[in-house]
Amino acid sequence: MLFWIAAVLIAALGTLPVLAALFRSDGSREPAQDMAIYRDQLAEIDRDLARGVLTGDEAERTRAEVARRLLEADRRGVRQAHQAPRKVRLVAAGLVALAVMVGGVAIYWNQGAPGYPDLPLRARLADADAARAERLSQADAEARAQEIGALPDPVEPAPEFALLIDRLRSTMQDRPDDPQGLRLLAVNEARLGNFAAARDAQERLVALLGEETTAETHAFLGELMVMNAGGYVSPEAEAQFDAALAIDRSDTRALYFKGLSYLQTGRPDRAFAIWRPLLETAPADAAWVSAARAQIGEVAARAGIDYQAPSVAPGPTAEDMAAAAEMSPEARQEMIVGMVARLTERLATEGGPAPDWARLISALGVMGDTERAAAIYGEAQQVFGNQPADLALIEEAAAQAGVAR
Template identity: 30%
Template sequence: MTTFWLLAAALIAAATACLLWPLLRRRAPSATATPERALLVDLYHDQLRELDRDLRAGTLGAARHAEARDELGRRLLDEAAGSSSAPAGAGASPLLAALLLALLPSAAILLYLHLGNPVALWRADDLPAASGSEHQLSGAQVEGMVNQLAQRLRDAPGDAQGWAMLARSYSVLERHADAAAAYARAVELAPDVAALRADYADVLASLNGGALDGAPMAQVRQALVLDPDDPKALALAASAAAQRGDKQAAIGYWEHLHRLLPADSQTAARIAANLAAARGTDAAAPAPKITGMVTLGEKAGRTPQPGDTLFVYALPTDGSRMPLAVLRRQARDLPLSFTLDDAMAMRPEHRLSGQQQVMLEARISVSGSALPKAGDLVGRTGPVAVGTEGIRIAIDDAIAP
């Protein structure tokens, strides 16, 4: 987190300098500028630099740093007004520059604390790397930040975004009862936000031992009424259906969610696995599939890195590049035994079972992109009949620039 605040301070300083330079440049030294005012400005800049040094050293928190800058700005305006004997227009630019210097950084920090998620920042950067007393210190700091937000919301209870942020912070700290109360307040203030209701349902389920029936499911249903494509609500609805044994409903929700996700995302892979497991328990005839082996041919031209991404596709014979099924692995898995079936479809209406024949392709991508790029290693075969087993694909070519 220290690195984040140092970078933020540097960016704020650069932006402030760009704004202040025209104001300071426009006012050249003149006879109307008194020595007292020049001394005040120099003293103010020295104190600002000392505050910035304390922030970088970690002896002064970001919130306290912002308050101190505001106080310095107000003090400079008061003292400059009392000590100035120059005409009103002569000192306008430096005073405005000082006011901007005091207010802009403070406004930026307060805006981040209000709209951002500083708790997640602490957990991401500080907590995993800490140990012993350092870990305890970071935890105490996180608690302090959350408590400050709770206090602010007691003074301004109508801030729906603030309550949502507080609820998410409590969830990170695993204070589920507090998170549920905060989400209840946020939903009361913003009843038409589907994502809030889905998050609220998740916390209620945590309090209910993971069970989604009852109050959690009521929130899920309302979320889906507000937004039928809300990802979290769809996932929770699918889980609830699976819990009560309604396999077909769970499959429907998972299929809907899978269509909304990027094809090469880890979440899409997990949903595909859920679909495969749900369909695998069906007593109906097994879905059509294609099995085989992918190897690296001698004509590939180069040896891929172990971490390069390996895709295995089934494509329509009409030349369309929308895969009917896709499997994602790594080059280190070669030679790879593969199985392609309907569980790996990107769209429920675009599956292997709807085709008589398909083209097969295996591709190794350095970038990991789902789209072919120059330099990717590739192997193709087909057309082959859906249901064929033991197909061999040799990766022995490269995509030309």
């Protein structure tokens, strides 16, 4: 009841500007009185001019001002002559007030939630947990993603790459139990945007490895399931992340998607509890840390937590490596080669976000290995062809390396 009283009072307050306009008065004298005064003033100006009290210029300026006021008084009289009678204005005011209040109630009744009870935090958390338990399965999520067009179009590979991937597919038909072949097939199908084929290959790999499956392999399968469901973390995908974390509690990919699963089911508090230590303990260039960093501010706000993500130093860039000139040539070369080798291996086996690809292209450009930089650039274009923001980052790195097309 208190809500409705407040709603009616607010609606009534909304009518006040309209009512004020209907009954507004400028508080001046009657226009006829003003016009008589201004005519007397015009006559007085002529008398003052004849007596020499005013000069010709002064009299002209004063006459123009009085004439302007006379015209305004005449216009005001016309407006008052056309003003509706007081009774009509009272009826109009009543209709306006009624329309505002009844219309506001009608809109709320249609668009709002009349009679909806208070929803305490405990009830909201219980509803979120119930929704989490009843969420879509992987199969249903994949079907929905296909239906609504949530999946990007597959990337058209370069002729050389298309020939290689066709050979790999053919080889895996003849050797379906080759774990290395399954790894390569899953990674390359994912790069082409063939997420269903990539997920199928990775599932076969997990089944083949059995208890020897690594945390990384479980987490990558979960990621492929998420990608093939249009970004949705299904119970089956979450089971893969849980399996990865049971093996390695610090697996950054699994931690990111575990937090995302809670965020998607209305539990930003649990997502924050997972992502905060991920940001504060994992290396800044670890997979998916940047994705968690980009979202944790909003997640913290939704969880009612005041949190500022710790600042991190950016990863090695072309300028950083150029600053290594103070090192001995051997040490500098060893540092750069080691970093490039580790980054190349990780991107080839695990993939990674666009900043990692851009860093690798820049590093190869600094090393003078433009041939490899151009090859990585071409591969990155295929991987991020459907992601304009990431592709722009890749293009910038390629331009710095001197291999942009």
